Amino acid sequence: MAIRERLSGNEAVAYAIKQVNPDVMPAFPITPSTEIPQYVANYIANGEIDTEFIHVESEHSAMSATVGASAAGARAVTATSSCGMALMWEELYVAASNRLPIVLALVNRALSGPININADHSDSMGARDSGWIQIYAESNQEVYDNYIQAFPIAEDKRVHLPVMVCQDGFITSHGVENILLVEDDKVKDFVGEYEPEHYLLNAGERMAIGPYAVSNYYMETKRAQRQAMIDARAVILEVADRFEKMTGRRYSFFEEYRMEDAEYAVVIIGSAAGTCKAAIDEIRETTGKKVGLVKIRVFRPFPEEEIAAALSGVKAVAVMDRSEMFAATSGPLGAEVRAAMYQAHGTADVVNYFYGLGGRDITVSDFKAVYDRLETIARTHVVTDMYEYIGLRSAQSEEV
Amino acid sequence: MKDTVEIRWHGRGGQGAKTAALLLADVAFKTGKYVQGFPEYGPERMGAPITAYNRISSSPITVHSNIYEPDYVVVVDESLLDSIDVTKGLNPAGAVIINSTRSKEEIEEHLHGYQGAVYMVDAKEISIKALGKNYPNSPMLAATVAVSDVMEREEFLTEMRASFQHKFAKKPEVIDGNMMALEMAFDAAQARGR
Numbered sequence: 390m391a392i393r394e395r396l397s398g399n400e401a402v403a404y405a406i407k408q409v410n411p412d413v414m415p416a417f418p419i420t421p422s423t424e425i426p427q428y429v430a431n432y433i434a435n436g437e438i439d440t441e442f443i444h445v446e447s448e449h450s451a452m453s454a455t456v457g458a459s460a461a462g463a464r465a466v467t468a469t470s471s472c473g474m475a476l477m478w479e480e481l482y483v484a485a486s487n488r489l490p491i492v493l494a495l496v497n498r499a500l501s502g503p504i505n506i507n508a509d510h511s512d513s514m515g516a517r518d519s520g521w522i523q524i525y526a527e528s529n530q531e532v533y534d535n536y537i538q539a540f541p542i543a544e545d546k547r548v549h550l551p552v553m554v555c556q557d558g559f560i561t562s563h564g565v566e567n568i569l570l571v572e573d574d575k576v577k578d579f580v581g582e583y584e585p586e587h588y589l590l591n592a593g594e595r596m597a598i599g600p601y602a603v604s605n606y607y608m609e610t611k612r613a614q615r616q617a618m619i620d621a622r623a624v625i626l627e628v629a630d631r632f633e634k635m636t637g638r639r640y641s642f643f644e645e646y647r648m649e650d651a652e653y654a655v656v657i658i659g660s661a662a663g664t665c666k667a668a669i670d671e672i673r674e675t676t677g678k679k680v681g682l683v684k685i686r687v688f689r690p691f692p693e694e695e696i697a698a699a700l701s702g703v704k705a706v707a708v709m710d711r712s713e714m715f716a717a718t719s720g721p722l723g724a725e726v727r728a729a730m731y732q733a734h735g736t737a738d739v740v741n742y743f744y745g746l747g748g749r750d751i752t753v754s755d756f757k758a759v760y761d762r763l764e765t766i767a768r769t770h771v772v773t774d775m776y777e778y779i780g781l782r783s784a785q786s787e788e789v
Numbered sequence: 790m791k792d793t794v795e796i797r798w799h800g801r802g803g804q805g806a807k808t809a810a811l812l813l814a815d816v817a818f819k820t821g822k823y824v825q826g827f828p829e830y831g832p833e834r835m836g837a838p839i840t841a842y843n844r845i846s847s848s849p850i851t852v853h854s855n856i857y858e859p860d861y862v863v864v865v866d867e868s869l870l871d872s873i874d875v876t877k878g879l880n881p882a883g884a885v886i887i888n889s890t891r892s893k894e895e896i897e898e899h900l901h902g903y904q905g906a907v908y909m910v911d912a913k914e915i916s917i918k919a920l921g922k923n924y925p926n927s928p929m930l931a932a933t934v935a936v937s938d939v940m941e942r943e944e945f946l947t948e949m950r951a952s953f954q955h956k957f958a959k960k961p962e963v964i965d966g967n968m969m970a971l972e973m974a975f976d977a978a979q980a981r982g983r
Contacts, residue, residue: 506830557853563828565811565824565825663851748830750854
């Protein structure tokens with residue numbers, strides 16, 4: 390029987406870490422990191438788990454120590470957020486290119502400046518090219534479930550890539566919600582023992598990790614990383630199937646909500662998807678309009694063919710980004726979705742929205758306005774701006 | 790009770806409004822509800838205005854936005870009435886619950902014509918009587934449960950005692966005082982409707 394609980398997103402991840410009992414967790418113990426290392430440190434101090442906790446002097450060191458531990462052959466994890474993630478930047482690439490199956494719990498928050506601590510996807514979207522698998526969550530339940538699934542994905546011999554398990558800062562990380570926890574023994578069975586094939590502390594197999602690679606080798610290494618990312622797709626689905634057998638909760642690359650007959654679709658990542666679902670239920674009930682949602686769970690590897698197929702029957706699509714990339718045409722999610730649809734000769738009109746930057750709230754009414762806009766776009770085939778904003782005040786506005 | 794009850798808390802950093810919202814989520818969860826309890830963070834500092842929210846429902850809740858049309862508003866610090874329109878969007882069939890010793894007439898000047906029920910709770914007096922210190926959040930929590938009717942008195946008190954026994958495992962001497970504060974505020978709020 391599942392355990393009925395109510396936890397914040399931070400507590401949920403810390404609880405999952407307790408159940409997994411990883412070998413090593415280096416973490417920077419204060420802001421901008423999260424409450425996650427604090428809760429884990431409590432579990433360790435209370436003797437509930439025997440994870441080696443390493444207090445480091447910076448987030449750069451947190452990821453360096455995690456890389457070192459993972460290379461040595463340990464199951465190594467860390468947690469961070471926002472500017473802490475930015476300080477890990479160099480090491481993120483080291484982790485991925487050395488094929489270290491690290492699991493990073495990331496609480497998505499804005500990057501400076503202006504200084505802001507609230508929900509925003511700038512931190513992980515900036516790291517989308519670092520070679521990490523990225524999995525996002527709508528709710529506390531999902532971030533807990535994703536965290537447990539991250540280990541068998543990362544450690545699979547076909548993959549051997551680090552995984553970033555992302556959730557929205559404050560909205561889920563500090564929000565308390567109902568959650569169903571899996572029993573300890575089932576989680577332990579699910580993630581299994583980590584048995585690395587090649588590792589530094591294996592006296593019987595001498596090896597170097599992270600050496601210099603001249604131009605003659607660098608490109609092949611990148612191609613090999615790409616192959617791992619491609620192969621991860623099957624593994625992600627296999628792990629999701631196994632998870633469904635254990636819990637009854639189904640996961641895939643993305644969730645389709647009321648898309649069977651949808652004419653207007655929103656594509657979004659994270660906690661706002663739940664708000665969008667409420668808008669969809671209300672619109673369908675009151676107007677009968679066929680509106681639906683595609684909620685991205687796995688952003689790396691990006692499921693381009695599946696997304697294009699999911700959107701193939703709709704008239705208009707709003708892709709919603711919670712981070713800027715200062716490009717001419719779209720945000721990071723917008724660019725991926727547009728490219729996927731273009732490749733598949735998609736016919737729907739597409740508009741890209743920026744919303745929720747720096748924690749700006751997005752409501753059920755905002756989503757209703759988006760669906761209204763999609764209806765107009767589908768009728769006129771005119772997208773005046775490649776991207777639009779939700780809740781942005783104009784320079785003339787008096788409102789604060 | 791409608792399917793989802795939405796509550797907005799106004800307080801100042803350090804007064805425990807966020808903790809009260811999380812406690813309410815906790816106790817409602819224990820009675821079998823689906824709950825949300827979450828803070829809205831501004832600059833984090835003692836004394837700054839903070840807002841916290843609750844959704845309590847008999848079915849799963851997916852909405853992750855703040856609450857703009859609450860059924861109940863709780864004001865833990867009445868000095869906020871000068872700077873914040875606390876009844877903004879408040880359901881006229883709901884209520885505002887204010888920690889204050891002022892008369893209803895004085896308070897109503899700050900309520901922008903709100904037509905619904907107004908409850909005043911002297912949380913400071915209750916807290917000092919029961920605990921010897923001014924911790925307004927426990928009395929305001931009890932008053933909120935009494936006014937919003939999200940659960941029965943005895944159910945609430947039983948679950949709160951269990952929560953306190955867990956929370957104050959290392960200082961059990963404060964449990965009775967906290968329970969007394971809850972009971973006093975619950976009964977005072979029930980007796981003092983509009």
